[in-house]
Amino acid sequence: MQKIDCHRHCSRLSTDLSSLPESNNKLEIEKVLLFGHNGIGKPGFDEITWDWYLKEKDIIIPLACDFNFTQPDITYAEQSLDRGFYGFGEILLGHLGALNKRLNGIKYNDPIPLEIFNLAGQNSAFVLAHANPLFAEDFLSAIKQCHDTTFIWAHMAYDFGQHILPSISQIEKLLLENPNLYFDISFWTTDALCMISHLELLEKYSSRFIFGMDLTKNYESMQNLYYPSYNKVLSQLTLDSQHNIYYNNINTLLSRREKKILGLLH
Numbered sequence: 001m002q003k004i005d006c007h008r009h010c011s012r013l014s015t016d017l018s019s020l021p022e023s024n025n026k027l028e029i030e031k032v033l034l035f036g037h038n039g040i041g042k043p044g045f046d047e048i049t050w051d052w053y054l055k056e057k058d059i060i061i062p063l064a065c066d067f068n069f070t071q072p073d074i075t076y077a078e079q080s081l082d083r084g085f086y087g088f089g090e091i092l093l094g095h096l097g098a099l100n101k102r103l104n105g106i107k108y109n110d111p112i113p114l115e116i117f118n119l120a121g122q123n124s125a126f127v128l129a130h131a132n133p134l135f136a137e138d139f140l141s142a143i144k145q146c147h148d149t150t151f152i153w154a155h156m157a158y159d160f161g162q163h164i165l166p167s168i169s170q171i172e173k174l175l176l177e178n179p180n181l182y183f184d185i186s187f188w189t190t191d192a193l194c195m196i197s198h199l200e201l202l203e204k205y206s207s208r209f210i211f212g213m214d215l216t217k218n219y220e221s222m223q224n225l226y227y228p229s230y231n232k233v234l235s236q237l238t239l240d241s242q243h244n245i246y247y248n249n250i251n252t253l254l255s256r257r258e259k260k261i262l263g264l265l266h
Helices: 017-026 045-055 072-083 111-122 133-145 168-177 192-204 219-234 239-261
Strands: 003-009 029-035 060-062 087-094 126-131 150-153 181-184
Touching: 003 239, 017 029, 017 219, 029 045, 029 087, 029 239, 045 060, 072 111, 087 111, 111 126, 111 133, 111 150, 126 133, 133 150, 168 181, 168 192, 192 219, 192 239, 219 239
Parallel strands: 003 029, 029 060, 087 126, 126 150, 150 181
Antiparallel strands: none
16 A cells, blocks of 8 residues: 655664665655654754755655754744745654753744744645643644644654553544644554554544654664554554555645645645
């Protein structure tokens, strides 16, 4: 089944990007969304991502993330979109590991992040972000204030502190209250089998979930390790729902942005 992986990191550990076409083919992955680690590592990942995009335009979709969320970053965000980045991500203002890093103290609903997120919406781009439940209130505030921007909440809002998914009713409430919200289902540090209890939700709202694996290095060996758990879960859905989650939903967002890049949207 045709797939797009919406959650692939391009860190300095990613020495095997040259093997990406071959590893993708083995799982019928047509494209990957590639980005750095905003808020944890040093800035500079965007240039690595862009260089690889120029080498592999057929299979890489670049997202920008080199923000300190200071005033100059508004201009940088505009330049990134003008350059051809498809959106911003992975934004890690709500990541537990970022608490003691360079972006500690900056909130999703602070003025500069909000301005950057609104820029995404104005350009038919999207924002992929991580928000552990500890930071969910700030993130949801940003989603509501930037109502013309599409947000992808990484890891299905998994709580990495408590090691648990939000309940079915909690996720359904978020989807119903926030029409500009999607969830990606990337679970590298845990296991996609945690979604087994949420199969009914995935089926009912298959138009709002997006496949991704959160791989950071050794892509082929990691996907061989983690993909079987995705297959075990998603194969229990109807074929239409599988297509939505694996491909259609993110492809719709990408197509909208591509039309803007090509000047077909105003």
